[in-house]
Amino acid sequence: MKTKISGVELRRIAMPxxxxxRTSFGVESSRDVLVVRVxxxxxEGWAECAAMSEPRYCSEYVDxxxxxxxxxxxxxxxxSGLDADALGxxxxxxxxxxxxxxxxxxxxxxxxxxxxxxxxxxFLGAARDRVPCGVSVGIMDTVGELLDAxxxxxxxxxxxxxxxxxxxxxxxxVRAVRERFGDDLLLQVDANAAYSLxxxxxxxxxxxxxxxxxxQPLANDDLVQHARLAGRLRTPLCLDExxxxxxxxxxxxxxxxxxxxxxxxxxxxxxxxxRRVHDVARAHGVPVWCGGMLETGIGRAANVALxxxxxxxxxxxxxxxxxxxxxxxxxxxxxxxxxxxxxxGPGLGVEPLPDVLAEVTTSREWIAL
Ligand code: OSB
Ligand code: MG
Numbered sequence: 431m432k433t434k435i436s437g438v439e440l441r442r443i444a445m446p447x448x449x450x451x452r453t454s455f456g457v458e459s460s461r462d463v464l465v466v467r468v469x470x471x472x473x474e475g476w477a478e479c480a481a482m483s484e485p486r487y488c489s490e491y492v493d494x495x496x497x498x499x500x501x502x503x504x505x506x507x508x509x510s511g512l513d514a515d516a517l518g519x520x521x522x523x524x525x526x527x528x529x530x531x532x533x534x535x536x537x538x539x540x541x542x543x544x545x546x547x548x549x550x551x552x553f554l555g556a557a558r559d560r561v562p563c564g565v566s567v568g569i570m571d572t573v574g575e576l577l578d579a580x581x582x583x584x585x586x587x588x589x590x591x592x593x594x595x596x597x598x599x600x601x602x603x604v605r606a607v608r609e610r611f612g613d614d615l616l617l618q619v620d621a622n623a624a625y626s627l628x629x630x631x632x633x634x635x636x637x638x639x640x641x642x643x644x645x646q647p648l649a650n651d652d653l654v655q656h657a658r659l660a661g662r663l664r665t666p667l668c669l670d671e672x673x674x675x676x677x678x679x680x681x682x683x684x685x686x687x688x689x690x691x692x693x694x695x696x697x698x699x700x701x702x703x704x705r706r707v708h709d710v711a712r713a714h715g716v717p718v719w720c721g722g723m724l725e726t727g728i729g730r731a732a733n734v735a736l737x738x739x740x741x742x743x744x745x746x747x748x749x750x751x752x753x754x755x756x757x758x759x760x761x762x763x764x765x766x767x768x769x770x771x772x773x774x775g776p777g778l779g780v781e782p783l784p785d786v787l788a789e790v791t792t793s794r795e796w797i798a799l
Contacts, residue, residue: 475541
């Protein structure tokens with residue numbers, strides 16, 4: 431007997447960041463997060479949508495995600511009941527909108543796992559009970575400010591630092607961080623598609639600094655150019671934006687366009703596809719790590735569970751709550767010895783705190799099924 435879904439609540443919450451986060455595609459000072467709650471006759475499931483306010487990181491944006499959920503994805507749920515796999519198939523006819531699909535599927539999966547008493551980690555195949563954590567450090571006005579920020583994160587115990595770069599902010603900040611913190615610091619950079627193949631000479635200068643990887647230097651759809659660039663760099667190449675599915679991952683690996691993959695469940699349409707990306711990469715000996723989209727504790731819980739899979743052999747952007755928000759909507763995720771514990775309770779293993787949630791809520795919409 432299939433458990434029926436009664437309806438889905440779409441809620442928006444305003445989450446100011448503790449400091450503006452600048453990348454080559456823009457500055458984020460506050461997250462406008464779409465929170466999805468799937469309701470059944472005897473339970474519920476939660477998720478957050480990673481789509482940002484504007485379509486800069488990718489084509490999705492939060493108002494668009496809410497629209498496609500309301501019009502197409504949630505109505506498609508009515509036949510599938512409480513079954514994340516069936517939901518995946520039900521929304522397949524609708525192209526794209528992976529972040530919206532991911533949020534809905536994750537909320538369904540949370541409800542499903544809460545009902546069966548299994549944790550996300552156990553369901554996904556976690557091999558560890560805690561995961562090592564890195565932090566992504568935005569572009570700053572001065573190298574001095576950057577060094578102060580990195581110093582704070584290192585003092586908190588983050589085991590890996592990722593610097594955002596763009597043309598004009600690459601070799602100098604990397605050199606300064608290396609000189610100040612030494613060769614043992616695990617260091618990598620992320621360009622968010624800000625370069626072109628004509629910049630290969632400039633990017634090759636980063637080879638001197640022993641970086642773990644350079645993430646997404648070129649445009650999202652430039653797999654062949656990434657493969658060419660990989661041949662001109664000693665620094666391993668990692669893809670983020672380019673990988674929207676396990677099929678993309680297989681193609682990128684086959685082409686030699688990357689030797690590392692940043693897995694963001696939202697970017698690939700959910701945790702089931704994220705696990706398939708992990709499986710494809712692992713079969714090819716390609717290490718993966720769990721990326722982030724400045725999630726609240728709701729999204730973080732599931733990301734930390736995913737990051738505990740055996741192929742996630744590099745520290746991810748799964749930072750503690752305090753790196754993002756003064757007050758998280760769940761019990762805060764707190765770093766211990768550079769690690770976060772994988773939640774063990776049913777489903778996500780965390781729940782939004784009702785008082786906090788009420789305080790940050792800006793709108794609510796109920797879609798009955
Ligand atoms: O490219 O990895 C990225 C945040 C928003 C959008 C894209 C990216 C990022 C980050 C921060 O690097 C990751 C995090 O701490 O959540
Ligand atoms: Mg990235």
